[in-house]
Amino acid sequence: MVVAIDGPAASGKSSTAQWVAEKLGFRHVDSGSLYRGVTAARLRAGGSPDEWSEPSVLAVARQVSLRPTERGFIPLIHGEPADGEIRGGEVTREVSRVARMPGVREWVNSEVRRAAAGSDVVVDGRDIGTAVFPDAQLKIFLVADPWERAKRRLVQRLARRPTDAEVAEETERLVQRDARDSMQTVQARDAILIDTTYLTQADQVERIVALARGVGKRDR
Numbered sequence: 001m002v003v004a005i006d007g008p009a010a011s012g013k014s015s016t017a018q019w020v021a022e023k024l025g026f027r028h029v030d031s032g033s034l035y036r037g038v039t040a041a042r043l044r045a046g047g048s049p050d051e052w053s054e055p056s057v058l059a060v061a062r063q064v065s066l067r068p069t070e071r072g073f074i075p076l077i078h079g080e081p082a083d084g085e086i087r088g089g090e091v092t093r094e095v096s097r098v099a100r101m102p103g104v105r106e107w108v109n110s111e112v113r114r115a116a117a118g119s120d121v122v123v124d125g126r127d128i129g130t131a132v133f134p135d136a137q138l139k140i141f142l143v144a145d146p147w148e149r150a151k152r153r154l155v156q157r158l159a160r161r162p163t164d165a166e167v168a169e170e171t172e173r174l175v176q177r178d179a180r181d182s183m184q185t186v187q188a189r190d191a192i193l194i195d196t197t198y199l200t201q202a203d204q205v206e207r208i209v210a211l212a213r214g215v216g217k218r219d220r
């Protein structure tokens, strides 16, 4: 079974997907970690990001892989865990340009399908329910108000309550990122839309888990 969770940046996709996978006993595949991994590998190779060509990005993609763990995958560069590096500010700034390259999207999609093969999975990203697994048994599209998304992100990063000025600044950054990723972020026609603005993460997880169990019963 494939549960596809798509949505914009900081909509809580990855943490929700991870938690849903844990509850269902499924594996979690974070497709964004591959786009980030390729971007980090390309940054290591040097040069100005404005001048990165698609072939030069594809050339480093083979350095990136996923190591299976009990419930998910760790992104590796040259066989070494790169989880910290791929979440850094520089990667976050440059990843959208890499994610717009058609060859990179093809490469990521085939890696995601390979990682997912043979197990029940929860896969999160932007186009999982449309391009990667159009036949997924359950498709969720998570949205939340940008101000709320910015606040959640800052609470996680700063481990304290952010000021309104900080939230405003982060909201601006998020809205810009949404615009850069908008072409890639697609809601499948048969996706269930969940607005998490007024939901706790535990509530979102419960809803998705209940929907997945319903699908499991229906298909049995």
Ligand code: DC
Binding pocket: 009, 010, 031, 032, 033, 035, 036, 095, 096, 099, 124, 125, 126, 127, 128, 181, 184
């Ligand atoms: O979800 P994230 O912030 O880790 O995603 C990183 C980047 O990868 C972001 O620019 C969107 C892009 N992405 C994508 O285009 N398609 C996906 N399935 C997953 C991520």
